[in-house]
Amino acid sequence: MLLKKLSKSDNMWLYILLSGLFYWLAHSLTRPIIALYAQSLDISEVNIGFVVGIYAVLPFFLAIPGGGIADAIGRVKVLRIGALLMFISGLLYMSAFNIYLLIIAQIVAGIGQMTVWLVIQVLVTAGKQNQPQRIASFSVYNAVGQTIGPLIGGFLSEKYNMTLSFGVYTFISFLLILMVYQLKETKLYNLSDKKINIKKMYANSGRLLKNKGVVAALLCTFIVLYIIDVRMTFLPIYLQEINFSPFKIGILISIGAFSAFLVKPIYPALIEKLGYKVLLAVTFISSLSLLFVTPFLTHYFGFVLLILFSGVALGINQPLSLSLISENTDENERGIAVGLRLMSNRLAQLIDPLLFGIVTLYISIKAAFLLTGVLLFILSLLTVVFLETEKRKEKKVNFQKTAL
Numbered sequence: 001m002l003l004k005k006l007s008k009s010d011n012m013w014l015y016i017l018l019s020g021l022f023y024w025l026a027h028s029l030t031r032p033i034i035a036l037y038a039q040s041l042d043i044s045e046v047n048i049g050f051v052v053g054i055y056a057v058l059p060f061f062l063a064i065p066g067g068g069i070a071d072a073i074g075r076v077k078v079l080r081i082g083a084l085l086m087f088i089s090g091l092l093y094m095s096a097f098n099i100y101l102l103i104i105a106q107i108v109a110g111i112g113q114m115t116v117w118l119v120i121q122v123l124v125t126a127g128k129q130n131q132p133q134r135i136a137s138f139s140v141y142n143a144v145g146q147t148i149g150p151l152i153g154g155f156l157s158e159k160y161n162m163t164l165s166f167g168v169y170t171f172i173s174f175l176l177i178l179m180v181y182q183l184k185e186t187k188l189y190n191l192s193d194k195k196i197n198i199k200k201m202y203a204n205s206g207r208l209l210k211n212k213g214v215v216a217a218l219l220c221t222f223i224v225l226y227i228i229d230v231r232m233t234f235l236p237i238y239l240q241e242i243n244f245s246p247f248k249i250g251i252l253i254s255i256g257a258f259s260a261f262l263v264k265p266i267y268p269a270l271i272e273k274l275g276y277k278v279l280l281a282v283t284f285i286s287s288l289s290l291l292f293v294t295p296f297l298t299h300y301f302g303f304v305l306l307i308l309f310s311g312v313a314l315g316i317n318q319p320l321s322l323s324l325i326s327e328n329t330d331e332n333e334r335g336i337a338v339g340l341r342l343m344s345n346r347l348a349q350l351i352d353p354l355l356f357g358i359v360t361l362y363i364s365i366k367a368a369f370l371l372t373g374v375l376l377f378i379l380s381l382l383t384v385v386f387l388e389t390e391k392r393k394e395k396k397v398n399f400q401k402t403a404l
Contacts, residue, residue: 011182012183012184013134015179015180015182015183016120016123016124016138016183017137017138017141018141018179019079019116019120019176019179019180019183020120020124020138020141020142020145021141021142021144021145022145022172022173022175022176022179023113023116023117023120023142023145023176024141024142024143024144024145024146024149025144025145025148025149025152025172026086026090026113026145026149026169026172026173026176027113027145027149028145028146028147028148028149028150028153028232028253028257029149029150029152029153029165029168029169029172030093030109030153030165030166030169031229031232031233032150032153032154032232032233032236032249032250032253033153033154033157033162033165033236033246034051034052034055034102034106034233035048035051035052035233035234035236035237035353036157036162036236036237036240036246037096037102037162038051038052038099038102039237040162041097041098041099041102043099044361045357045360045361046357046358046361047099047357048353048357049353049354049356049357049358050103050353050354050357051099051102051103051106051353052106052233052349052352052353052357053349053350053351053352053353053354053357054103054106054107054110055106055107055109055110055349056110056345056346056347056348056349056350057107057110057346057350058107058110058111059110059111059113059114059342059346060343060346060347060350062111062114063114063118063339063340063341063342063343063345063346064201064202064205064336064339064340064343065201065339066078066114066115066118066339066342070118070119070122074185075119075122075123075185076119076180076183076184076185077185078115078119079115079116079119079120079123079180079183080177080180080181081115082111082112082113082114082115082116082118082119083112083116083173083176083177083179083180084112084177085108085109085111085112085115086109086112086113086116086173086176087112087170087173087174087176087177088108088112089105089106089108089109089112089113089173090109090166090167090169090170090171090173091170092104092105092108092109093105093109093166093169093170094163094166094167094170096166110346114342114346116176116180117342117345118338118339118342121322121338121341121342122338123183124138124322125322125325125326125338133268135267135319135322135323135326136265136267136268136319138319139260139267139315139318139319140261140265142318143257143258143260143261143315144261146254146256146257146260146261147254147257147258147261148254149254149257150232150249150250150251150253150254150257151250151251151254152165152168152250153165153168153250154246154247154248154249154250154251154253155247155250156168157246157247157250158245158246158247158250159247201336201339204336205336205339205340208329208336208337208340209340211328211329212386212387212389213324213327213328213386213387214324214325214328214329214337214340215386216280216324216383216384216386216387217321217322217324217325217328217341218321218340218341218343218344219344219379219382219383219386220280220317220320220321220324220383221318221321221322221341221344221345221348222344222345222347222348222379223284223287223317223348223376223379223380223383224287224314224317224318224321225344225345225348225349226348226349226351226352226372226376227287227288227290227291227310227314227376228256228314229348229349229352229353230290230291230352230356230369230372231253231256231290231307232253233352233353233356234352234353234356234360234365234368234369235249235252235253235290235294236249236253237365238294238365238366238369239252239303241365242298244300248300252303252304252307253307255304255307255308255311256307256308256310256311256314257311258311259307259308259309259311259312259315260311260312260314260315260316260318261315262312262315263312263315263316267316267319267320270316271320271323276320276323276324276387277384277387277388279316279320280317280320280380280383280384280387281380281384282313283313283314283316283317283320284313284317284377284380284383284384285313285380286309286310286312286313287310287313287314287317288310288373288376288377288380289306289309289310290306290307290310291369291370291372291373291376292369292370292373293306294306294369295366295367295369295370321341322341324387325337325338325341352372355368355371355372356368356372359371
């Protein structure tokens with residue numbers, strides 16, 4: 001029904017939604033099994049952390065220039081390049097029979113997936129009209145991909161092998177290529193300034209970081225992606241240690257995404273009723289439960305309830321961080337702003353495996369969950385403080401304008 005409604009009114013919007021669906025389907029299919037695949041190659045815990053973390057290194061540095069380049073030469077053009085890189089990474093994954101080939105596949109996948117996700121978010125946040133509704137619809141399609149992907153990856157890995165899972169990832173990436181070639185550049189997405197100035201991009205990024213609302217959005221997305229990455233990469237390792245099968249693990253990961261799917265249709269109403277600050281505070285507490293409770297659970301049904309509970313909160317936090325970016329930036333800043341958001345994402349995906357790998361090696365994986373929880377709790381408090389500071393600043397400015 002949603003597909004039918006959208007196809008009548010806006011084919012471009014439909015293609016963007018489906019591109020997001022294919023992206024998350026591919027990403028969610030492989031992300032939970034990368035660490036398990038590396039483990040099957042008899043790689044040490046620290047090296048597993050390196051393999052998982054290398055995925056985010058180049059994207060961390062390329063996120064800001066990527067957003068500016070997309071604005072300068074065409075967002076859809078850059079999106080097509082990213083989809084092609086995802087397809088190439090799939091071929092590399094299928095050939096990765098040692099740590100070196102796996103690292104190369106991770107690097108190419110990291111750049112391709114960063115590019116695709118960056119441009120899709122810029123396209124979604126273009127314009128201010130009906131923004132919460134647009135982001136909610138977009139999030140629903142993403143959640144479908146996040147739900148189905150781990151199930152496919154877990155099933156294929158258990159019943160057949162992980163190489164077949166990588167083959168399906170490659171096929172989905174091919175479908176993504178076909179989809180993004182249906183998109184066309186329009187005046188809404190094309191900017192007149194075609195000159196690429198990397199130095200200016202970083203200068204504009206620094207200016208945006210003076211806005212506490214933008215900083216709050218970046219911290220929010222860092223926290224959310226960190227927890228999701230733990231859920232997708234190191235939770236499967238912990239679950240395997242307590243003798244859960246790959247398919248059962250895939251079901252748990254999918255439950256987390258499905259719980260997010262349930263709450264996203266009411267996201268606009270939650271924003272209107274509670275506001276950003278209250279919603280952030282409540283969802284941070286709920287989502288952090290995944291880290292603080294996991295080390296004390298061993299029963300499968302207990303994990304179902306925990307992932308369902310924390311997944312609802314993460315499902316709200318994901319579009320919330322995107323809304324904060326949209327609310328605190330102008331249209332001509334959107335590429336750089338989303339680049340900053342992607343940089344925050346990749347920083348989370350870089351620190352997470354390194355921290356988890358080191359703490360797991362020298363203490364235990366349970367300690368890694370708890371230490372991560374404490375660090376993210378502190379960042380959660382800072383996020384709420386920054387958001388409140390920006391709101392007070394806006395009220396003061398508006399009051400002064402009114403007085404004049």
